[in-house]
Structures are given as structure tokens and as C-alpha cells.
Amino acid sequence: MEQLGELELLMEKSFGEETTLPADLFQKKVVSSFPKTVLTQGMDNRYLVLAVDVVQNEEGNHEKQLIITASQSLEYKERCILRNDWCSIPVEPGDIIHLEGDCTSGTWIIDEHFGYLILYPDMLFSGTSIASSIRCMRRAILSETFRSSDPATRQMLIGTVLHEVFQKAISDSFAPEKLQELAFQTIQETKHLKEMYRLNLNQDEIKQEIEEYLPSFSKWAGDFMHKDTSADFPQIQLSLPTNGSKNNSTCNIEVVNSVDIEESIWSPRFGLKGKIDVTVGVKIHQGSKTKYKVMPLELKTGKESNSIEHRSQVILYTLLCQERRADPEAGWLLYLKTGQMYFVPANHLDKRGELLKLRNQMAFFSFHRISKSVSGQKTQLASLPQIIEEEKTCKYCSQMGNCALYSRAIEQQMEHNSVPVVMLPKIKEETQHLKLTHLEYFSLWCLMLTLESQSKDNKKNYQNIWLMPTSKMEESGNCIGNLIRTKNVKAIGNGQYLHHFQRKNGSIPVTNLMAGDRIILSGEERTLFALSRGYVKGITMTTVTCLLDRNLSVLPESTLLRLDQEEKNCDIDTPLGNLSKLMENTNVSKKLRDLIIDLQEPQFIPYLSSVLPHNAKDTVACILKGLNKPQRQAMKKVLLSKDYTLIVGMPGTGKTTTICTLVRILYACGFSVLLTSYTHSAVDNILLKLAKFKIGFLRLGQTHKVHPDIQKFTEEEICRSKSIKSLALLEELYNSQLIVATTCMGINHPVFSRKTFDFCIVDEASQISQPVCLGPLFFSRRFVLVGDHQQLPPLVLNQEARALGMTESLFKRLEQNKNAVVQLTVQYRMNSKIMSLSNKLTYEGKLECGSEKVANAVIILPNFKDVKLELEFYADYSDNPWLIKVLEPNNPVCFLNTDKVPAPEQVEKSGVSNITEARLIVFLTSVFIK
């Protein structure tokens, strides 16, 4: 922002001290928090708050007055007055807000009758999240933070299946035999079978429970759909805000059709997002008049509570619907157990406004996760919303552990903190198994992860997708607009649809988008924003193929579409979830806390004979024959370990071979193994080697990310080829495999909720951050980390997080325990001269060549003499005798100093480049190839 001078002037002149940030802080906040937010007016208006003042109006009531601007130059200022409850919104100078309502002569008035203020509108919150905040705001925030702590339950599975059956039926038929068929078909889907496995349920019981609901489905359809005359439809007392009359009137309700299923909507106007179970077309017959409305229908399978939470969800959906079509003003809440349907009006006054205020509170807490302490510049985690004083509510809360942990480890360490006294014993009880060191570890990692996630957030401009026109976005290379659908949409199964697109005129512009990238598909029209998500399957000069989560064939063929790259959503959920799990009061977590946080010395058993099964001895001996000495030591160490082993894989020492051999030995001994790494390619490299040894394995993870030769071992492929349609078959698959392979992040898979492995092997461990590396370790008795901390550490972008120690991998941390470490020192990649370089610089002379052959190997250049001769024709060759030294096979290492060439570096947007050095390398390579 270049207008600092003006801004400074503005702040000094217009506003009172207590509400004004110093200009430099103000500028810093705006730049770091809202990079490139385009201030605009109109439908998607974005205002910057310049100043906040609380004043008393004529009636003696408090109101908040904001000075705001929607002009990038900060030139045109407007006022916004917040009255009544809106006055309590925690809005500060430097914040970005969105306003709904009327602006009369430069003044917006938001009160209980009209208008909304949306704080940080580009943060979208889901309907369920906001609804859950009604009871406990703290829990809503904790649930967003520690997503994986909310456990899966039987009721949830039943709910999901019933939703699906109803959704299929409404676009097909509610005839009893059809419903039976749909139910049967649905519980055979792999995704549901996997959940049944996770929860250790019985498929027949689930089927029976589903079937109990079906008569109510038919009853509802009989009541509300397909009748002869309008008078036959059920009567409901209702009033719609725009109907004029304020009184309830009796109407007959007819559900005509389903307009959409699982419609997914993002609303950058209200700062909301969500999925609508069923979007229904409804005829409201009132006397002789009939009104047709498209409205949200929310399905519930639990108790018929008609609770505020349920109704609130519907009300929020009426706001979401406005992104696509006219305000529905009301929605429906249907309880599938009884077939009872409730009318939910969404008045401005007491309903929508209240919920948006809650949304604003959530936005405030989500935005302010970090605080600088008042005294110094110390960065720390901020307090969460207050703990409520309702033991009843807390009793069943799935976030209780995190709530107590956060209070104890973070909030109670602050100067000012207030915990309800009645809750103190509960917090103590929940955390009494933790030592101070554990609380400190949690607090530090929580802070570092939060810092890191924020630094990444700053780089992404998520809101560009909705605030920037296609033409502008295309320049960045992350968007392709002006597309039309070609060919038919193909349903691939498990909710994926293959789409083909073509530029309406001309070819696809220059783009960053590649196969495998996650994308968001929108129509060019505003009402078709974020219709579907998916990923690019293939891209050519003229066409793009995508796998999307919705079938877009319902749209007219001429609809202009655009693809936006989905901003890389840096995964803070997995590491935070692992961190929270590490603090749980379980034996597995306790052991890991002892080993990792308190660095308890790892134990080993003395004799191999006690672990090696008798019948495996010969096989193991045979496998060991092919190994060098340090590799054999590594095998032995792992077999003897009771806790963990670290294998240092120095460059060229056959790390992959070692892991592969280790797996073979463990397999031969009958141990179950979990094989993981940070990247898919590292996992597959091991599997490619392993595939030769008749070892059965199950590769988890998205099939398209897996190496083509390994894809036949992925779960998806196995389920398809073996046609797995029952829980029994799935269980057989999961239980028969000894080796399970996946990335460290892929640990959310149902197998892990029921299986414990004897060993977990983590490759690339020195490049993985601690809380991520932790994930797979919960599922095994012992673990082996393979890595080399002399090579790259985990990537940490945030400077503060780096300073706090976030680049320390688990591998490096545990390396302090020397007795757990084996070093692979025999290498096969480099001759002795090349080796001595890294050996002297970093490996303390520990590296050795695998054989004489390796030590003395030199490059064979069959045309060396000819090329030399040829080069002598070039004048600059004889002028530059350095080149002969480079080519000379007996001179395998040489340094080329490019300082005087000159070869200056160039700073570019994504790093540094050196064109001259690149040219030299191309030249040298081409000469070598010759």
C-alpha cells in the first residue's frame, strides 16, 4: 500500500486515540493479513475499516461508528453505523468487512431490522459449524482446529447411508421395493463398507436398521408428492416475509421435484459455505393462489428434536441459496425416522442476523489465533472462546480432551485467564496424565504449526477465485476460462464424473494447470460459482479432461465455464490431530510421549534367537547373505529393538535396497509391517523393488497418485477386480495382507482403526516434520526411521516457526540416543574421489566404497579422442584449457568458478536462476553425450 502518507494523515485527523492503530502497524496488518484484497463496491463489496469509534446516540444507546473505504486509493470514505447487538462485533481498524443492506448518502446503517456486517468475508464457514457454535463457541473453534478428534459413530454411518438412499429415491421412486433395492445397493458401496470395518459393525444389522426407516420415506413421499388435487396435500401454517400478511395462513404443501442433490455452495457474500441435502421445488397452495419456490430441504435421521441447531442450519442454507437463485425465505427440516417435516422460516430480524453474528465471532477467533504479548514482542497462541459452565453439555463433548488440554497447556500459562471455577476439576482430571514437559511440547508445536499455516495462508489468495475476473486470473496461469463442455459426461463410480472441456474459441492459454491438480469448476456467471470440485485428468493444447464430484450435464451445453486451481490447502489438520492424539490417556500415546518428548532410552533385547521363529532362520540367513556389514547390523538392530531404530542412509548406501530387505526379513518372520514415507514416489520406489519377491501388499492412497506398475495393488483396484461388495470380503482383504504401504498423511484410512502392526518403517524420515511423522507410529509396536539429517530438513516457510525449532525432524530429535542409530556407510554410487568430497565435508570420513570396482570406476567415453579432436577446431577451446580437465575421465571431481565468467544470479518470483551456469551445464552435457 503506497498511500501510507495519506493514511497517516487521515488517522491523525479524524479519530480518537483509543481506537486508532499507529499508521505503520496498521499498514503492516493490512498487508500481512489481507494481501491483494481488492476493495470493491457492489454485490461482493469489500470494505477496509479505517477507524472504529463507540458513541452514544440521542436515545442514550451505544453504537459503533466505522469509517470505511471501498476504494483502493483509500480516497472515498464512507460511514457504517452498527446499532443494537451489531454494536458488539469485534471489528478493528485494518479489518476487511462486507456489508449487506442500504447505503444512503455515504452511510450504511446496520440494525436489528436491516443490513448485515460480515467480518472477514473471505473466510467461509460451514452451516454445521455455525450451528454447533450456538451451544458452545469454544467447541466449534476446537472442532475446526482438531478435525480428526471428532470420532466416527454408528449413527453417523446410518445417517450418511439414509441420506444417500433418500437422495437417490427422490429422483427415482419411493415405491417400497425400489427403496429396498436402493438401500441394498447403497450399503454395498466400498466407502460404506470401509466405515463399517472402521466401526467394527455387522453388515446385516446395519441393513436392518436402514430398512426400518424406509416406510417413513414412503409415507413422506405419499404425503407431499404426487397427489390428484392440491387440497390433498398436507396443510401447514406458515407465513413468508414477502407474503404481505404477517399472520400465519394455512397452505397446502406440494413437493414437486428435486432441483439438485448435495448442492455445494460457497458464499463470499455471507462468508458461508455448505452442502444442501436436497434442493426442492415446492408448490405452496394458498386458497386459489399457488406459489412455486425452490427451497432447501435438510434431512435428519436422529431424534425428531426440531432443535435450534437443526433449524439454524436450514436458515443458513436459505442464505447460501441466494448465491444461485431468488431468496427462498424459508426451508424445510425433515426427520426421516418419522417422516415429519417442519417449516423453517428465515426472518431477517431474529434468525439470520443472529446466526451471522455468530459467524462473525467464529471468524474473529479463527483469525486471531496468534497474539503478541502486551509486555514484549513474544508471540504466543491466543485464548479460545470461554469455557462454558454447563457440565451437561461438556459431558458428551468430543472435544473435551482438546478443550482441557488447550486450557491447561496454553491459557493457564497466561497472565490473565479466567476459567470457570466449576470446570477446574474437570480440566485437571482430563490432563492429569500429562507431565509439564508434555504440556510444553503440545503448546510449542501448536504454536509453530499455527504460525506456519498462517504464513502459507498469506501467500494464497483464495478469494481471487471469487473476486477476480477470469481474464485477470488467467494471467496468473492458475485459471482457464471460456470453456464449454464437449462429449458426454461419464460416471466413473464412487461419486466421480469424467468431463471434457474445450475453449470456446481458440486453444487453451498458457497455464500452470497440470494433470493431478485439484481444481474448482465454476460457471462464468456469478450464480454458477464453485459448482463442483475435482482434479485435472489430462490437458492438451485444445482440451482439458477433469474428474469432478458432480455431473454437470444438467447445465445447458452453451454454458461458459472456468477452471481455477484449488489453492494448496496446507494441511495443518493432520499434524494437529496427531499432536492431540499424542496427549491422549492411552498406552500407545504414553509410550510415544516417553520416547519422543522425554527422550527415554530405547530398549533392545539381547538375543536374536528369541525373536527369530525357528522356521524362518534359513530364509533370513539367505536374505542376509546379499548384504554388506552395516546393512546386516541394521537388520539385527531392528529385529532386536523393543522401541525404535534409526537407520542413517548416507548417499548411495542402498537405502531403498536396505528397506526392501528389511521388509522381506520381517515378512519371513511373520511380522506385520506398515511401510510409509512422506512422498508417494518414495513409497512406490520400495514397492517396485519389493514386487519381485512374492510379498503381498496393500497400497493405500489415491490411485492416480500411485506409480502405474503399483496401481494394481491399490485398494481401489483390488476392490474392483475382486468385486468386493460385502464387509466379509473387505475384512478378508484387510486382514490377509501383511504389508500395508501409504504416505504419512494417508493414516486416516479405516484399516488403522483396527490393526496394530509389529513394525512401522518410515522412509525419508529426516524430511518429515515431527507431528506428521508421528501419525503412522500410533499403529505399530516398534518403529524404524530411515533418513539422513545431513540432507534436507523439513520445509518450514514461516521464519518465526523456524526460529522456534520447527525444522527439527523426529529423526534428528531421536538421533540423540546413539544406541538406537545404525549408519549405512558402504556406498555404491561414487568412486573414491567423488565420495571424498561429501565424506570430508559432512560425513566425518565415515563413508566407504562398496568395492574396489566402485572405488576406481571412471566414466567410459568411447569417442573421447574424436571429440577432443573436434573441439580443437573451436578457437575458444584452445583458449580455455579448463575444458579438457572437465572431460578427463581420471579427473572425476573439479570445481568450476564462474565468478569471473561472469555468471550473475537472477532473482525471480519463484526463486533464483542462473542462465549462464545453466548454459554451461547444457554445453558440458552435450559434449559428454557426444
Add this chain to the structure above:
DNA sequence: TCTCTGCCTAGAGGA
């Protein structure tokens, strides 16, 4: 000073 990879996700219900 440099390195850039993983995740399907909003809502399934309980009180």
C-alpha cells in the same frame, strides 16, 4: 541461502 510435499471434505448424530 535453498529445498515445495502431503491431504477429498462439509456433515453424518448426540445432548
